[in-house]
Amino acid sequence: HCASGKTLEKGKFTIATGNPAYFPWVMDDAPESGQGFEAAVGYAVAKEMGFAKEDVVWVRSSFDEAIQPGVKNFDVNMQQYSITDERDQVVDFSVPYYTAPMAVLVGASATGTAATIEALKNLKWGAVGSTTAVQKIANSVKPNNAPLLYADNADVNAAITANQIDAAMFDLPTALFLSAVMIEGSKVIGQFPSSESDDADQFGMLMEEGNPLKSCVDTALNSITKSGILASIEAQWLQDTTGVPLIK
Amino acid sequence: MLKLELRNVVKRFGENTVCNGISLGVEQGQMVCLIGASGAGKSTVLRCINLLEPIEDGEIFLDEEDISIPGLNPQNVRSKIGMVFQNFNLFPHMTAFENAILAPKRIRGLSKVDLNAEIEMLFERFELTERMHNYPDQLSGGQQQRVAIVRALAMKPEVMLFDEITSALDPQLVGEVLDVLLQLKAQGMTMVLATHEMQFARQAADKICFLKDGKVVEEGTAKEIFNTPKQAETKAFLERALK
Amino acid sequence: MLKLELRNVVKRFGENTVCNGISLGVEQGQMVCLIGASGAGKSTVLRCINLLEPIEDGEIFLDEEDISIPGLNPQNVRSKIGMVFQNFNLFPHMTAFENAILAPKRIRGLSKVDLNAEIEMLFERFELTERMHNYPDQLSGGQQQRVAIVRALAMKPEVMLFDEITSALDPQLVGEVLDVLLQLKAQGMTMVLATHEMQFARQAADKICFLKDGKVVEEGTAKEIFNTPKQAETKAFLERALK
Amino acid sequence: MPKYKAAGMTRRELYEHQQRRRSLIIAGISTICVVVTIIFLVPLAPGWEKVQKSFFNGAVLTKTFPKLLDAFRVNIMIFAWSAPAIAILGLMIALARDAKSPALFPLRIFGAAFTDIFRGVPVILTVYLIGFGIPGLGLPRPWNSPFIWGSLALILTYSAYVAEIFRAGIDSVHPSQRSAALSLGLSERQVMKDVILPQAIRNVVPSQMNMLIALQKDVSLLSFIGPVEIFRQAGVYKSLFANFTPYVGAAIIFLIVTIPATRYADYLMARQMRERR
Amino acid sequence: MPKYKAAGMTRRELYEHQQRRRSLIIAGISTICVVVTIIFLVPLAPGWEKVQKSFFNGAVLTKTFPKLLDAFRVNIMIFAWSAPAIAILGLMIALARDAKSPALFPLRIFGAAFTDIFRGVPVILTVYLIGFGIPGLGLPRPWNSPFIWGSLALILTYSAYVAEIFRAGIDSVHPSQRSAALSLGLSERQVMKDVILPQAIRNVVPSQMNMLIALQKDVSLLSFIGPVEIFRQAGVYKSLFANFTPYVGAAIIFLIVTIPATRYADYLMARQMRERR
Numbered sequence A: 001h002c003a004s005g006k007t008l009e010k011g012k013f014t015i016a017t018g019n020p021a022y023f024p025w026v027m028d029d030a031p032e033s034g035q036g037f038e039a040a041v042g043y044a045v046a047k048e049m050g051f052a053k054e055d056v057v058w059v060r061s062s063f064d065e066a067i068q069p070g071v072k073n074f075d076v077n078m079q080q081y082s083i084t085d086e087r088d089q090v091v092d093f094s095v096p097y098y099t100a101p102m103a104v105l106v107g108a109s110a111t112g113t114a115a116t117i118e119a120l121k122n123l124k125w126g127a128v129g130s131t132t133a134v135q136k137i138a139n140s141v142k143p144n145n146a147p148l149l150y151a152d153n154a155d156v157n158a159a160i161t162a163n164q165i166d167a168a169m170f171d172l173p174t175a176l177f178l179s180a181v182m183i184e185g186s187k188v189i190g191q192f193p194s195s196e197s198d199d200a201d202q203f204g205m206l207m208e209e210g211n212p213l214k215s216c217v218d219t220a221l222n223s224i225t226k227s228g229i230l231a232s233i234e235a236q237w238l239q240d241t242t243g244v245p246l247i248k
Numbered sequence B, C: 001m002l003k004l005e006l007r008n009v010v011k012r013f014g015e016n017t018v019c020n021g022i023s024l025g026v027e028q029g030q031m032v033c034l035i036g037a038s039g040a041g042k043s044t045v046l047r048c049i050n051l052l053e054p055i056e057d058g059e060i061f062l063d064e065e066d067i068s069i070p071g072l073n074p075q076n077v078r079s080k081i082g083m084v085f086q087n088f089n090l091f092p093h094m095t096a097f098e099n100a101i102l103a104p105k106r107i108r109g110l111s112k113v114d115l116n117a118e119i120e121m122l123f124e125r126f127e128l129t130e131r132m133h134n135y136p137d138q139l140s141g142g143q144q145q146r147v148a149i150v151r152a153l154a155m156k157p158e159v160m161l162f163d164e165i166t167s168a169l170d171p172q173l174v175g176e177v178l179d180v181l182l183q184l185k186a187q188g189m190t191m192v193l194a195t196h197e198m199q200f201a202r203q204a205a206d207k208i209c210f211l212k213d214g215k216v217v218e219e220g221t222a223k224e225i226f227n228t229p230k231q232a233e234t235k236a237f238l239e240r241a242l243k
Numbered sequence D, E: 001m002p003k004y005k006a007a008g009m010t011r012r013e014l015y016e017h018q019q020r021r022r023s024l025i026i027a028g029i030s031t032i033c034v035v036v037t038i039i040f041l042v043p044l045a046p047g048w049e050k051v052q053k054s055f056f057n058g059a060v061l062t063k064t065f066p067k068l069l070d071a072f073r074v075n076i077m078i079f080a081w082s083a084p085a086i087a088i089l090g091l092m093i094a095l096a097r098d099a100k101s102p103a104l105f106p107l108r109i110f111g112a113a114f115t116d117i118f119r120g121v122p123v124i125l126t127v128y129l130i131g132f133g134i135p136g137l138g139l140p141r142p143w144n145s146p147f148i149w150g151s152l153a154l155i156l157t158y159s160a161y162v163a164e165i166f167r168a169g170i171d172s173v174h175p176s177q178r179s180a181a182l183s184l185g186l187s188e189r190q191v192m193k194d195v196i197l198p199q200a201i202r203n204v205v206p207s208q209m210n211m212l213i214a215l216q217k218d219v220s221l222l223s224f225i226g227p228v229e230i231f232r233q234a235g236v237y238k239s240l241f242a243n244f245t246p247y248v249g250a251a252i253i254f255l256i257v258t259i260p261a262t263r264y265a266d267y268l269m270a271r272q273m274r275e276r277r
């Protein structure tokens, strides 16, 4: 079928995920279980492309390894990579498998902030430096103070806990997870409408530039979208994402 | 009154007993010469007097005050005692002039002008005016030795310890430096010299101590030592030395 | 045949001309003494002969071969010429014995046993057997000086350059070291000494050169120089030196 | 008449002149060879175009460079207050470790413990612990700034390294210098300040330049706790463009600062050495 | 009869005995004071519990420690082959920079350029450029290993630092030592090897210990290009548990290695110093 001869290893489909991989994208850092949104999508796509469950191989990679020039050690890489034009010039993306709204998480001291751009401007902002949240803050919020940027979610947590920042920008599922489980007293006070602008955050599977597998992956994704499988996976793992007010 | 007195001083380096109960008295204004074979302990005695080496046992008195009490701040004592080292020990990062002016500037609290003039005089006296602003590495052996003397004298100490101060000097300068010492003596300076210059010891010393294996074997005036040595060892040393 | 010859050697340190056209011939087996005031350039001449300082102009010949050609590998020359420095320059990280055995071990290619025995003999000859395994910082001035002599002799050079080798020695040892030099001379060693010991120069030197301000003012046998100096400067120097 | 006399030069001058010319020619040729090899051979490698696009991408460089320069001001600021603090604290720790009197034994212990701990613990941990941990203890807003506490972490860590280098320098000064200075009646303090330290510091200038350069780069570690300095900025662009060129831009900025500084320090050292010998 | 005679000691022995006792008491008391302050006062801060949970979390520590130890083997491996390579290359660069003859001028230039560039460029960039860039040129599978190229990047960077320290050491040996050795007929090489280097190296042991410790930690930078060593492992756990305790675990492992090593080196140095003076 479509993918034969195009994968890294014959008969296997190698998917890279983050090290570690987070809830709710992958449960318990164990993608092999198929639990969690991205893990489930991975298996669904693989199945659609004709791979058995045993033929799916999971590897770990950092962002940097994903974008290095030269040989990659995965067929596709799923760790909430937002599709952007700039990135697309260096690597290939599949069609999006999720459209993530951006959401604002605030620490205990700022839970009273109104969900308006005006109010958000006065907060001290933070974000993970390698995500598109940085652009979102700069373009949509335009805060009065320069934001602080961190290496990963845990560092943002610590900064909120140490009261060094008031608010942080994440994709909505991540924000909800952090607020519910990780940061005591924090709250997701609003989300940006995902259709609001051209820089809506769409997650795609990342592949080496010019990877012949792309068309197969796209076909598979399109077909599970059409058949409603993707929507049901989303409903299963990312169900709570409604009910957060829109920011005006 | 004894200006300086050593009582039964013992100094060891590990197993090696270098001063083995040295007793020695120096009167105000006296010039005492330590003589003895190489390795007899002359330099070590001088270092002990200046409290540069802690002594194992015994006492050292300056103006009848015990200066060898462990834990005593030695700074006051040292600023009264000047020392010229056998290998000069100039500060290589300072010019000759800076070497000489460092301690007086820090301690004697004179105005800069007075001090400069005074130090320049000293350099002139030792025929070093031309080399005053050279670094030690740019000086000949004899020039370094003279700078070391100037540096010690610049502090105007009450007691001077000289370790082989003429070893790198040509005979003409030896004469001149010894003249300077005699002048100092005339001004009442107390001096202890470790020297190999038997002729000088004979002529100028008020008292001569012959050291052997870390002990004072014999002491006395130049005449006594050179003409009528009592100990066989002294006799043997001097015979070979003066032959 | 001249063993060693300097022709019109010029050496400058920056502006300061330290050797201003020095010419000097040393025959095989001769002992030549350089005398002169402190800073006259004696040490510098010795350093130039050993090619430790590049010379500005002039030539130096060893066995009638020009050794001062720029770019020549000086190693062969230096292993034929031994040198004892005015300030000893012992290697502080090696014991006295290691200091002495380093170069022979590396260069002379003898068996270890032969070499050890030979070096130990040298230490004995200079009364250093007891201190053989001490580090330089643990030695007295005179002991260090003797180790430096031993180190140079251990290479069995054809020419020896001695810079004030008796400055730190007691008179007894001075006598012994000078005896050793006379023995070496008897064995045919060519030697150049920079010295302040006028008596020794007078007794032992085959030729004496009087240096002043980087020039050879006068040269001749000991008799000529000491008894009938031709130049007024020589006369003045010796008068003051010998008074 | 020998050739050199004809040229109005001494033999040595002629020789050195020739040597210099020869070595300049060799230097020129070898540099050209290396450059030519790199410029012509590397692009022949099959993956060169991709590598070039990832690491040496002109478009990305021009787009990001001004912002990087902007972020570099944060580095300069942190560097400017940390470096002197490190020099002073490092020196004090070195002096504590070198205290001679047995009464000062606790000081010695403290110095050793300080260097052991702050050298041994990874900087990142120190930065996290002090940068998040101390503010986390409940400090109010202006006092919990990551700039303050992050700098403190850097200062503590680097002081430990710098102290060891000073100590190496102090130990490399021969004890006879100390004896000579003491014998003049100087106090232990004056001896240290006027005699030992000037020689010690001179002996370790290249090693301390190492530290200065390393510090300039490690200021970037503060980005772990928030401040957006040049390296974090480059990282943001790296993620945005999926391209490593912004790092090359950062490196260029670093080199523009460090190379003249090291060359100048070397020049000063060489001149001093010439003057004194 | 004075007291010290009665005790069968000389006056100095008695004094030193007392001093030692006094200083031990002071050391003891001050240590206890500091420890007590930390143990009792810090927990009074309002945020202490949170900080404790984030940084000193027993449960997290016990869960992650074995895996960290496991990952540490990767560090040891990379360290084990990089350290000797760095020592050798660093020494060679230092010697190249110190070449005296004008004919060796190109070597000097090369040495200076090498140190300037590899010290000036941030390690991370070198690691990226060499670790991603060179394999990216199209090397086949076993030869594009990040271990190989990452280690090379580390070796080049650290050699530049180490070379500067060696150079500081070489320059701190007085030139009269070189003269003396040359006068014995030793070749430039032998002079360097037998006379200058032993003294030079002794003078910079503490500074080189700095480098060794820094290297041990910077091995972690290789994690940027893939290898999962202790620090990346700790980072993974940090992200996973949103807790900094794994870093503390890593720091403990580092300290267990470095403190005995530095103490032993210090002890050896002190013994040597005592022996020689």
Ligand SMILES: Nc1ncnc2c1ncn2[C@@H]1O[C@H](COP(=O)(O)OP(=O)(O)OP(=O)(O)O)[C@@H](O)[C@H]1O
Residues within 6 Å of the ligand: B013, B016, B018, B036, B037, B038, B039, B040, B041, B042, B043, B044, B045, B086, B194, C131, C134, C137, C138, C139, C140, C141, C142, C143, C168, C169, C170, E277
């Ligand atoms: N730090 C040390 N460790 C061990 N032995 C030492 C130390 N310092 C000196 N000595 C030994 O102590 C003895 C006396 O040394 P000192 O320098 O006092 O002799 P000296 O009389 O001055 O000799 P010289 O006339 O040669 O200068 C020597 O045998 C020397 O080897």
Ligand SMILES: Nc1ncnc2c1ncn2[C@@H]1O[C@H](COP(=O)(O)OP(=O)(O)OP(=O)(O)O)[C@@H](O)[C@H]1O
Residues within 6 Å of the ligand: B131, B134, B137, B138, B139, B140, B141, B142, B143, B168, B169, B170, C013, C016, C018, C036, C037, C038, C039, C040, C041, C042, C043, C044, C045, C086, C194, D277
């Ligand atoms: N590196 C240098 N830079 C500048 N001047 C120097 C340097 N080395 C030596 N000199 C000067 O050269 C002159 C000759 O020095 P040299 O050491 O040869 O004298 P010397 O005859 O051996 O004297 P001494 O009997 O005192 O040892 C001195 O005036 C000295 O100051």
Ligand SMILES: [Mg+2]
Residues within 6 Å of the ligand: B042, B043, B044, B086, B163, B194, C140, C141, C142
């Ligand atoms: Mg002595």
Ligand SMILES: [Mg+2]
Residues within 6 Å of the ligand: B140, B141, B142, C042, C043, C044, C086, C163, C194
């Ligand atoms: Mg001389």
